[in-house]
């Protein structure tokens with residue numbers, strides 16, 4: 523019997539939920555957000571990540587480049603930093619954004635991440651189209667064992 527589109531969506535491992543990422547996200551979920559390679563994290567949700575998790579020198583030591591993902595381990599979960607552009611005043615290209623999201627999927631597979639929470643990555647200060655962002659994340663995680671929740675305020 524063919525499934526309706528909503529049933530197909532229900533079975534997908536990607537969902538959106540209204541709520542503050544740092545309050546509503548299940549405590550065991552890993553987290554992900556976007557930053558620039560200069561690790562400035564001086565605006566937007568990156569400021570909250572920096573104040574909550576610190577680890578700037580740990581991230582620096584990983585010497586990740588644009589299109590790659592650095593991460594910290596905090597309280598048994600992973601905090602992923604998608605490097606989507608060189609400098610804080612740049613905006614990410616689609617290519618770099620997509621490379622970073624697929625690197626995130628690779629890491630989630632490798633590390634066995636079952637739950638991953640993120641904000642509307644790239645769609646705020648970085649001005650990427652929200653539908654584009656959601657489709658990139660959905661496609662990158664298609665068939666993965668990671669349940670992705672995108673939180674929005």
Ligand SMILES: Nc1ncnc2c1ncn2[C@@H]1O[C@H](COP(=O)(O)OP(=O)(O)OC[C@H]2O[C@H](OP(=O)(O)O)[C@H](O)[C@@H]2O)[C@@H](O)[C@H]1O
Nearest residue numbers: 542543557558565566567568610641643644645646647648
């Ligand atoms: N607690 C919360 N719970 C849930 N959602 C929350 C939230 N707090 C904010 N949001 C929303 O989550 C979306 C994306 O939040 P952002 O706009 O920050 O991220 P972005 O990925 O577009 O941009 C990243 C670059 O911006 C930064 O600063 P600079 O580049 O240095 O200038 C970095 O360094 C990067 O490079 C926006 O809708 C926010 O409303």
